[in-house]
Amino acid sequence: MKAVVNQDVCIGCGMCAGDCQVVFELNGDKAQGKEIPADLVDKAKETAANCPVQAIEIKD
Numbered sequence: 788m789k790a791v792v793n794q795d796v797c798i799g800c801g802m803c804a805g806d807c808q809v810v811f812e813l814n815g816d817k818a819q820g821k822e823i824p825a826d827l828v829d830k831a832k833e834t835a836a837n838c839p840v841q842a843i844e845i846k847d
């Protein structure tokens with residue numbers, strides 16, 4: 788699974804990168820998502836749900 792951040796929606800608050808740094812990183816003023824290790828899928832989904840602007844999609 789992969790985390791995808793909608794670059795048009797992300798406000799660069801940094802929550803996701805701080806909460807789940809294996810999967811999300813800030814790149815300039817936007818977050819980028821990466822492949823999600825199997826043991827972090829639940830955590831990544833939780834982080835996505837907590838994004839204040841719902842910019843994160845978890846894809847198969």
Ligand code: SF4
Nearest residue numbers: 797798800801803838
């Ligand atoms: S939590 Fe959402 S708005 Fe904040 S940096 Fe991550 S993707 Fe962007």
